[in-house]
Amino acid sequence: MSDFGDKLQNPTYEADSILADKGIFVTNQRRLIATILFARNQHVTPEQLHALVNQSGARVSKATVYNTLGLFAEKGLVREIHVGNAKTFYDSNTSRHHHFYNVDTGDLIDMKQRLVPLFLHTDLPEGTVMETADLVVRVRNKAS
Amino acid sequence: MSDFGDKLQNPTYEADSILADKGIFVTNQRRLIATILFARNQHVTPEQLHALVNQSGARVSKATVYNTLGLFAEKGLVREIHVGNAKTFYDSNTSRHHHFYNVDTGDLIDMKQRLVPLFLHTDLPEGTVMETADLVVRVRNKAS
DNA sequence: CGTGGCATTAGAATAGTTCTAAAATTGATC
């Protein structure tokens, strides 16, 4: 990149600085994935993201999508949400909030209510540290 | 079974009545599974239960274990707990409580604290009904 | 410009679960 003006125009610049801020080494694939992830707040599964990335012309392998999402989650860039039944979502909104999971449609929906009071680290089982605390309310369509 | 006295002596009688109370048709396999499940409050995965049943001499197929646990959960006899990473646990303690899941050991541990306030059905997404509401706090061993 | 180390890749492997089609069991009926 030539100068600062260029950088501001360049849609990838923001992704680069987000990654750099978290000490994540920037590569083409990571930039691509970050750009898509942060284009809007959203919930994606690795598979959905893989499709999104690749239909944008680029080619990123499934393994890299998994690795990259795992790395981003580890660095606090996205939140990993486990909804059971072998599915994992990644949420680009890392603020404290919880979810509904519709088992019929596979949709993950933000919960507006703040239901879970502060969680105290001192109460964790002996010798463990918290990784994540997910409240997932599983729902299904009424008519079924 | 011959008479009521016999039934009281018979360890399977309790399982039978538990099943009957929930309108579950009793079969040998279901009785076996129920007996093991309710011998003590515990968390089991289908695979663990399958091993338990079969090392007790009987032979019950994996498919039946899955079907039966699913049926019991549907009828409210056990609680299904989704901890992510493709594992499902069944908890013979159906009272409201939540769990720690140790990702290193695979253990599911009861949480003593009552962290989640009453959940209001009216706040569910349009056209859906609640299935389960699980708060799972994922922890890992400190030294890793 | 060569070397070391990480990143990426395709495809195989794995784990948990569900599906399938056939065989067995059940209770109801003769």
Next chain:
DNA sequence: GATCAATTTTAGAACTATTCTAATGCCACG
């Protein structure tokens, strides 16, 4: 008790999400 329809059980194949593997590519630095 034999017969029937309905349900349950079964073995194993199929499926899905994810992780592993081993080879290849890429970049930074000397």
